[in-house]
Each structure stands twice: as structure tokens, then as C-alpha cells.
Amino acid sequence: MSRDYAVDPLRVGVLGAKGKMGAEVCNAVSRADDLSLVAGIDQGDRLEALTDAGAEVVVDFTHPDVVMGNLEFLVNCGIHAVVGTTGFTAERLATLRSQLDVSPGLGVLIAPNFAIGAVLTMKFSAIAAKYYESVEIIELHHPRKADAPSGTAMRTAQVIAAARAEAGLPASPDATSQEVDGARGALVDDVRVHAIRLSGLIAHEEVLFGADGETLTIRHDSMDRKSFMPGVLLAVRNVPSLPGLTVGLDSLLGL
């Protein structure tokens, strides 16, 4: 018999509950009739509070330095995870895949960005990439952000680079022969990424494409952290039926 979540809500825990994103997630989960917030823990709290509370899905918005330890605990305890925390290198994803290989039925979903517009920006950029000889990315964030470039910009650069490689495109043209360190941004998979940190901003990304006589700019702006909540809740509701590792929201959005 299938479970009636209106009667028996999915039990959700939040890691990083006092942070900017974690607090917003606690509010969103509390407001959803089919979900029940059973634990919200932060720096210094015991991870066991999650098992004590019977959490079935845990959402992690903490810090790149601690997220792998958190996930090891959750996987060992058989708790599904939805992860927004950044810092997922190919090596980290491989580690996670091997942990999940021995935990049949368990799901972990990691999304570099839960905002629909950011997911579409990555998708549109992957489509546009093969038509333009030049591409650069500018990401713009609030100044309390720990990592640069953003996880979204890293992922955007990776999908663009993959599309360019498949189309046989060389590196973007660039005649710079004299440079003040950092003036041309960071190279991520051969794509230049520039990171702005500015009070007043939340999370923004611009992808600029160029060819002879034209440019195309794809821009997304998160003006409020509420923009991430529909994606987070979509992931929470679906992760128990998505065994293994899922990266990105694309499949859940039908992209």
C-alpha cells in the first residue's frame, strides 16, 4: 500500500539550520503539509539528533569543509540526503558513488543551484555553447560567500566545456599577453570565470557568448533565497525514490 503523506508526513531534518539557507529551508518544510520538520541542527550539535528524531530525508546547507563528513554519517544511517552545499569535485562525487554502491535503495541528490532559472541558465548555455567561438562567465554574490567561483558557475563552465569539446571548438580567442594577476578571471575547464562579491547581492550569474558581429547574454538573478525553495522541496519529496547519486535537478524538471 502506498503511503499517504497527508496522514503520515515525510520526516525531514536540516543540517545548517541556523544558516541563511538552512533557516529558509526550515520555514519551507514547516509550511508544507506533506512534510514534517523533525530536527534542525547546526554547528556544534550532535549528528545523532537526526537519527534520534527519525529523520528520513536530511537537507544539507552547511560548508564545503564539513559536507562530506555529514554525508558519510547520513549514508551509514540509511538517511536520504538533499545537498545544496558547494565544493563537489569529481573526486568527491566518486567517493560518494562508492559509498552509495553498498547502500541499495538510498538516494543522495546534490544540486549546485535549486533555483529554476539557474537550472535553465545551465541548460540554455549548454545548448548555445557550440555556436559561439567566445564564452565567459560572470557570477555575482553576497560578500559572506565562502567559495569562489560559485558552485553554479563551476557547473556552468563544465557543461559549456563539454559541449564545446563535443563540437571540436578550440579555446576562446584571447590575445592577452600582459596581465595583472587575476584580471582575466579563473580558468575552469578552459572557460574564464569572474567572481564578484558585493553587498546588496544574493546570487546572480551571467553567461556571455560571442561570435562575429553578435553576442548572446544569458542572465539569472536570485533576488531572494525563497527562489531556491521550490527546487529544494521537489528534491526532498523525490529523493526517497531516486536510489544512488543524482546531480542537478534536470531530471526532476523533465529537462
Ligand SMILES: NC(=O)C1=CN([C@@H]2O[C@H](COP(=O)(O)OP(=O)(O)OC[C@H]3O[C@@H](n4cnc5c(N)ncnc54)[C@H](OP(=O)(O)O)[C@@H]3O)[C@@H](O)[C@H]2O)C=CC1
Ligand atoms: N545549491 C543551492 O541552490 C545553494 C547553495 N548554497 C550553498 O549552501 C552552503 C551554505 O550557504 P549559506 O546558507 O549561505 O551559508 P551560511 O554560512 O549562512 O550557513 C551555513 C550554516 O551551517 C553551519 N555549519 C557549519 N558547519 C556545520 C556542521 N558541521 N554541522 C552543522 N552545521 C554547520 C554554519 O554555522 P557557523 O556559521 O557557526 O559556521 C551556518 O549556520 C554554501 O556552500 C552555499 O554555496 C547557497 C544557496 C543556494
Ligand SMILES: O=C(O)C1=N[C@H](C(=O)O)C[C@H](O)C1
Ligand atoms: O552561497 C550562495 O549564496 C550560493 N551558492 C550556490 C553556488 O555557489 O552556486 C548557489 C547560489 O549561487 C547561491
